[in-house]
Amino acid sequence: MFSRQIIPAVAAIGCVLCAALSGVAASAQTSETPYWASISVSKVYMRVGPSMNYPIEWVYQREGLPVKVLRVNEGWRYVEDPDGMRGWMAARMLARTRAAIVIGEGAAEIKGEGNASAPLRWRVEPGVVGELGECTDSWCEFSVGGHHGFIEAERLWGDGEP
Template identity: 40%
Template structure:
């Protein structure tokens, strides 16, 4: 066997190995990524955001308030890549987030909480920036909100976590 023949066989084996590894890895990535971006809330009062998807990666943020909304960008082997309302991105264990509770946080200035689902009716109160509320259905640019047991309707644009992620 010549050196040229050995190189061709080596290249062929390498190409086959790469094709096989790509073919085997693709379904796992597709299954992880098919959750797409979605809203979630922090499940625990303390949650670590890491720079990578593993416990060996450094912690970039420690959240100390449960219920805070996050945008889940993708999932990977028990970890989710999240973004918070300030734009910070990092990885969290899936056990720290839940899709069952949909919350939003008041952004910008104070948000007016109104009596009716179309934003009409009397002003019930104003919620300060940073206040977290449990969101209900959103329609016509207004969302039902429950903040510590007080309910009303808030403009979808006033809440980070409302609308499409």
């Protein structure tokens, strides 16, 4: 008699747990798109479709590179890179950590504060990837290799609304 009562109770608890966990997984899959992400590993493949069965179009070896997530399909994300290339990456290779890449011509100035008259701290070349902090007005907090400062937002790809 005791086992007849326990088995249905355990089954009911299992069903409740499965339902709760599937709700969490579903909410993770339905993130509002577009949104910013960054490559979280040292090597990731961009594929032509959302599966390991699709051919590799590009190989990225740039941890921290920002990407714009345009669509979500189960464990895959349709992304756009800073050069405008689009394709599918495995979601587990991406992080929601905000990053940005320096764009434009010539070196960009990193200032001590978010304004043009602030003292110059250092310069960064186009292609430098860093951690993106808060952006206000036309300036963004930007950190590279432990160095921190402010850069004009127009010199970044990965800031603002995706």
